[in-house]
Amino acid sequence: MSYYRRRRPAYRKAEYRRPKHNVPVNISEYGDRFEARVYALGFSKENISITLSDDVIYISGRRQPAEEHPPFILQEYPIKSFERSFELSERADQNAVGAKMDNGVLLITIMKTAASQKPDVEVEIE
Amino acid sequence: MHPSSEDEFERIRIAYHDELRRFIASRVDSREVEDVLQDIWSAFARASAQVQIDQPRAWLYRSAKNLLVDRSRRLSRQPMLVSIDEAINVGLEDLEDFDTEAFWDRFDAAIEKLPDAQAEVFVRNELEGETLREIAESLDEKLKTIISRKQYAKQRLQAELRGWYDAFFDN
Numbered sequence: 001m002s003y004y005r006r007r008r009p010a011y012r013k014a015e016y017r018r019p020k021h022n023v024p025v026n027i028s029e030y031g032d033r034f035e036a037r038v039y040a041l042g043f044s045k046e047n048i049s050i051t052l053s054d055d056v057i058y059i060s061g062r063r064q065p066a067e068e069h070p071p072f073i074l075q076e077y078p079i080k081s082f083e084r085s086f087e088l089s090e091r092a093d094q095n096a097v098g099a100k101m102d103n104g105v106l107l108i109t110i111m112k113t114a115a116s117q118k119p120d121v122e123v124e125i126e
Numbered sequence: 127m128h129p130s131s132e133d134e135f136e137r138i139r140i141a142y143h144d145e146l147r148r149f150i151a152s153r154v155d156s157r158e159v160e161d162v163l164q165d166i167w168s169a170f171a172r173a174s175a176q177v178q179i180d181q182p183r184a185w186l187y188r189s190a191k192n193l194l195v196d197r198s199r200r201l202s203r204q205p206m207l208v209s210i211d212e213a214i215n216v217g218l219e220d221l222e223d224f225d226t227e228a229f230w231d232r233f234d235a236a237i238e239k240l241p242d243a244q245a246e247v248f249v250r251n252e253l254e255g256e257t258l259r260e261i262a263e264s265l266d267e268k269l270k271t272i273i274s275r276k277q278y279a280k281q282r283l284q285a286e287l288r289g290w291y292d293a294f295f296d297n
Contacts, residue, residue: 089208
């Protein structure tokens, strides 16, 4: 029996489903690099993981909230988990990705490849 | 020089291939050198079948230059970091508008058409709140594989449910 068939009855109950909320990200471009700032307040660096899988950079966080089901009347921020995914172009040097956490903001630095920083090619014809 | 025959083409290829490769290798990532070379020789074969090329070396370098300039411009316009969250996520917070038996009957029928592996990733991530990383780890699969399954699942569900529930998928 498929996974879905085994679990199907539960999905019709709204309280069973988990709406997804995500953390915001700002991305800046500089001459030699890109910087992505992931605003993950409340998630410690031990609870955040960054994975490069082929051409995708995937960032996720998981924590145990103080209350499992807070009585929200509005929720815009994840309290339990988040995940963000970005596709890297060939201009990104996947061997030169760094990350650090400061005051709830995860800063990911991705260097551009040397080739992508080169100016247009001019060739003299003999 | 008119490389109209295969022999003539091969003679020119042997004469200039290595220096052309060095020229390209100094300007593009090593993984792309063969692709660029292939493009240039294909273009040369097409052109030489139609017109006489008196100076094949100059033609090849001019072609390489144009191709590298085009490539460089294309790369500089290409965003380096593109969010694919929209391609993956559905946004179940909008579900309240559709939370009816009729919707779930339709959803059941749509998800039953997915391959089991895709349906499982969709359900565990979208309905049960597991992250794609957690699913990848539990299934002992590459994260990229799980991301791809979720993307395919969303696309196929979107196609199945489009018409009724465009707003559900928010595009």
